[in-house]
Amino acid sequence: MITFLFICKNGLLVLPTSIVRCDATESTIFLTQKNGLRIEVTPLSSTYMSPTILLLAWKPAQPSSSSQLANMKALFTPASLTTFTVNNVSSQEDFRRLRVLLKFRKSNATK
16 A cells, blocks of 8 residues: 555655755755756745754745856746655754754744
């Protein structure tokens, strides 16, 4: 019997637009798709964070002159919700850092 979790975990990762990497600095977040497209993203207020799971709701950042083509492609990317769990990150410390970055970014946006 095929379960919904199995389909989501293994089936959707086959798509070329699946997110396979997340890089973050203090000011920007980049998501890399399986097809190699690197997208600068802006987290949305509907992002959910807990100690074990992070549901990152995002939209492409405003296109800049250097990466306008990549961001134009990203506008047509159907995925705008990415799930991170403690089991699929490189380290617990990286997961915690990403959550802290998003939390402070969210609180600064509301001020």
